[in-house]
Amino acid sequence: MSGRARVTPLVTAIAAGALSVATLHAYLPLGTQVNNVSVLTRWTSMPIRFGITNRDDDRVSAAELRAAAEASFATWAAVPGASLSASFTGFTAADPTRSDGQTVIGFEDHPELDRTLGVTSFTLDRTTGSLLEADIYLNSAFDWSVSPNGETARFDVQSVLTHEVGHLLGLGHSLLGETVPRAEGGRRVVAKRAVMFPIAYAVGTTLDRALRDDDIAGISATYPTGAFLNGTGSIAGRVTRGGAGVFGAHVIATNTKTGQTVAGFSLDDRGQFTIGGLTPGLYVLRVEPIDDADVGSFFDDETRVDTNFRATFHTKLVAVPTGGSGDQVLISVTAK
Amino acid sequence: MTRALGCTLAMCLAAAAPALAQTPAAAGAGASAPLTRHWSFDLGVVWLGPAGAGTFDATYTTPTGNPATQFSLDKSIGQGLGGSARLARQLSPRVSAEVTGSWLRPEFRTRLSDDVDDAADATARQRVDRFTVVGGATIAITRGARWQTFARGGAGWLRELSDDQTLYADGLVLQAGGGAMLAFGRARAGQATAATRRGPAGLRFDVWLDVRRGGLEFAERRYVLAPAASVAFVLKL
Numbered sequence: 001m002s003g004r005a006r007v008t009p010l011v012t013a014i015a016a017g018a019l020s021v022a023t024l025h026a027y028l029p030l031g032t033q034v035n036n037v038s039v040l041t042r043w044t045s046m047p048i049r050f051g052i053t054n055r056d057d058d059r060v061s062a063a064e065l066r067a068a069a070e071a072s073f074a075t076w077a078a079v080p081g082a083s084l085s086a087s088f089t090g091f092t093a094a095d096p097t098r099s100d101g102q103t104v105i106g107f108e109d110h111p112e113l114d115r116t117l118g119v120t121s122f123t124l125d126r127t128t129g130s131l132l133e134a135d136i137y138l139n140s141a142f143d144w145s146v147s148p149n150g151e152t153a154r155f156d157v158q159s160v161l162t163h164e165v166g167h168l169l170g171l172g173h174s175l176l177g178e179t180v181p182r183a184e185g186g187r188r189v190v191a192k193r194a195v196m197f198p199i200a201y202a203v204g205t206t207l208d209r210a211l212r213d214d215d216i217a218g219i220s221a222t223y224p225t226g227a228f229l230n231g232t233g234s235i236a237g238r239v240t241r242g243g244a245g246v247f248g249a250h251v252i253a254t255n256t257k258t259g260q261t262v263a264g265f266s267l268d269d270r271g272q273f274t275i276g277g278l279t280p281g282l283y284v285l286r287v288e289p290i291d292d293a294d295v296g297s298f299f300d301d302e303t304r305v306d307t308n309f310r311a312t313f314h315t316k317l318v319a320v321p322t323g324g325s326g327d328q329v330l331i332s333v334t335a336k
Numbered sequence: 337m338t339r340a341l342g343c344t345l346a347m348c349l350a351a352a353a354p355a356l357a358q359t360p361a362a363a364g365a366g367a368s369a370p371l372t373r374h375w376s377f378d379l380g381v382v383w384l385g386p387a388g389a390g391t392f393d394a395t396y397t398t399p400t401g402n403p404a405t406q407f408s409l410d411k412s413i414g415q416g417l418g419g420s421a422r423l424a425r426q427l428s429p430r431v432s433a434e435v436t437g438s439w440l441r442p443e444f445r446t447r448l449s450d451d452v453d454d455a456a457d458a459t460a461r462q463r464v465d466r467f468t469v470v471g472g473a474t475i476a477i478t479r480g481a482r483w484q485t486f487a488r489g490g491a492g493w494l495r496e497l498s499d500d501q502t503l504y505a506d507g508l509v510l511q512a513g514g515g516a517m518l519a520f521g522r523a524r525a526g527q528a529t530a531a532t533r534r535g536p537a538g539l540r541f542d543v544w545l546d547v548r549r550g551g552l553e554f555a556e557r558r559y560v561l562a563p564a565a566s567v568a569f570v571l572k573l
Contacts, residue, residue, distance in 0.1 A: 178396060178404070178452055191396030191404035201399045254394045256411060256446055257553035261394060280503060281553045284394075284409065284446055284460050288453055311453035313407075317444055317462035319498035326502040 039129035041122065042170040042222050047085040048073075051092035053106025057140045060107070060157055062091055064146045069105050072161040075211060076169060081220030081228030081277065084169065096135040099123045103168075105161070108137040115186050117142060117200055118160050120167035134168040136161070143203075150206040159201070159208035166196050166215060170222050172298065173198040174214045175250045176263055179292045187293065193261055198297040217262040217277030233320040234276040237329030238266070239287055241309050245271030246333060248290060248298070248305030253283045256317065265298065280322045285314035287331050309333040376424045376432075378540055380568025384416045384440050384466075385546075390556025393450075407451040411554060413562065416442030416466065420566055430476040436490070438566075440466040444554055464552060465497040468509050477514070487514045488544065496551040507550020515542035517570065536572040541565075 050073075052066040060068075066088060073086040096106040097119075110116065116139055123133040138144065138160060145154035177192030179199060189199050194214040201207055211219075220228045239249040245266070251273045252263040264275040289307035290298060299305050312333045319326045389411035395403035418440035426432045444464055449457040472490020494507040519538040546564040548555075 176396070178406075189399065191398045193396045193406075205399050205401075207397060207399070207401060254409075255553075256409060256444075257555075259392060259394060261406075282444065282462060282498070282503075284448060286407065286448075286451075286455065288455075291453075311451060311455035313448045313451070313455055313458040313460060315458050315460055317446060317460045319462065319500055319503035321498075321502040324502065326498065327500045 040170060040222060041124055041129050041131060043084070044128070044130040046083075047087040048103065048168075049087055049089045050103040050105055051089045051094060053096055053104060054091040054093055055106060057107045057138075057144055059154075060144050060146055065105065065107070065157065066091070068146055068158040068161050069165070071158050071209070072165045075162055075209065076165060076219055079211065079216050079219050081216070081225055081232070082223045083225045084219070084223045096137040097121065098135070099133060101133060103133050103135060105136045106138075107140040109140045111141040113139055113141070117155060118164045120164045122168075131170065136164045136168060138164075148206075150204050152204045155200065155203055156206045156209070159195075159206055162208055162211075163195050163200070166219070169219060171196050171215070171218050173293070174218070174263060175265075175288075175290060175292065175298065176212070176214050176252070176261065177292055194263075198293045213260045214262050217275075221276045228277070230323050231280075232277050233280050233322055234274055234278060234325040235283060235285070235318055235320060235329060236274045236325050237272070237331060239271040239273065239331045239333060241306070241333050241335065245269050246306045246309065247271065248295070248307070249273070249309070249333070250288050250290060251275060251331070252286045252288070253278060253318070253320075254286070255279060256282045256284055269304070274325075278320045280320050282317045283320055285318055285329065285331060287312045287314070287333055308335050310336055373426050375573040376426075376570050377573055378420075378422045378424075378568035378570040380420045380422070380540070380566045382418045382420045382438050382440060382566040383564060384418075384442055385563035385565075386415045387413045387560050387562035389413055389444075389554055389560060392556060396452075405450060405452065407455070408449050410447040410449070411556070412445050412447075413555070413560060414443035414445055416440040416464075418466075420568065422568065424474070430479075432474045434472055434474065434490075436468075436470045436472070436492075438466075438468045438470075440468075442466060444552070463499045465499070466551070467495045467497070469493050470509060470511060472511065482519050484517045484519070485514065486517065488512070488542065494548060494551050498552070503552065505550065505552045507548060509549070510547040511544045511564070512547075513542060513544025513564075515540060515544075517541075538570045540568045540570050542568070 052062055054062050056062055077084050094100055094102045094104045096104040118138045120136045122131055124131050143154045144157050145151035146157050150156045174194035174196040176194040177197040178190045179187035180190055182188045187199055189201055194212050195208045196215055235253055239246040247269055249266040253275050254261045260279055262275055262278055264273050266273040288311040289309055295302045295305045314331045318329055391410045393408050394406040396406055398404050420436055420438035422434055422436040424432045424434035441463055444462045446460045470490040470492030472488055474486040474488045477485045490511045492509050494509040497504040517538050517540045543565045546562045548560045549558055
């Protein structure tokens, strides 16, 4: 077991765990350090085999949870630019919190995690970064629904599972969203544009069953098909403030024709970023600090993240060619 | 530079005038003489006017499924200057066929405003190389001694290239307009045909409506309409 490592859980809702971030395309892919080199945390063999715990929730049976999980996996597997698959292996008594060689999805009761809807944890091979196992549990301290159209005052199982399965596949959190603080603590989503945003929609909505541009680009970059690699391009550049690189700046690329919106982060002290999976065309770039979720939802070293700058538009339209990138982009931001 | 160009032009004019003087006059109507189907070639300066390219909002989605504006984009294609070369062949006294190649440098612009996080309004720009090859025809409307007016239409191929030369896209261009041709030298009454009525050189002025379809994906509408004009120095071959 010396090459295996159990990784800090990632959680949905207000609180969040953290992993290292691979300095490849953002969105944000999960990564790990292998011999001091960041590599993507991903599955290297398909299909991903998963079981469902045989314990029912108050309102959701194991069979219903299985159906929702299969729908969530199918949503990610249907992305044209990604090559991945998953298969259900059966109901199991295994615990979705233990590293036991089985990938398991189930309910766990954690009333103390009063802002955590779901948790994904991993076991990975430290020598390669490959995922060996991943478990997901939904917190049965909340009220859940598997109704096709959602239910008032209940969280939608499939929506939250789609987010957690995104983690299971190797994606971190996206910052494409706007929130406001809640009086009772935490933040409330005003609007968002990524299933992988760290904070869920309020109860009653099923919008997160469907992937958005950023999710699609992220999963495609993690499990790319040849067509994806040949048919999309990227933007690379640096974010600087006073000439120094900005770490942790959120860079959003919006296609001026289609509105496709994909984002990434500057991931080193030089402020370098790369946003991949972009449809060829002309893009507007906008940079913002992490201010709509906890920094810890994205980075494990919060002290390095620079949030002291204003949201800024880049004043050049950026060309994204097919299968590559254009000139390096340099975006200067100013302190708040 | 301006003086050198003026001298060059003057030399051409000087060369053209004797040639016109040597053109044999023919009595009677043009119909009585064979048509001279001449070729002509011109080089010119082209201007493409500004055009709106549409607006839209970059959006997030609210919990109720409605869009919430992240920021607004107001797109336009700024005016551009460039050059053109044209080869024309007269088919009849009134009709000529022509092929025109042009290069322009319009600027694609996007005005960015109403940012959800109060980012300062800004304009993002990209200078684009635009190449066209257009086949068309002109039909003479009036034919005076020195001036000829005409209507023109054409269609052709368009390629637009980003300024870092990494992104390109092809499209279609349609043009419809008209113009006037000024022949250098004096015409003589009773010349045989329209082709020989005017001297071997001249200036051509065109204005037209330029309709762009395709090219770099930018505009909200399938077709982008813009005014355009050109001035060209013409040589009969």
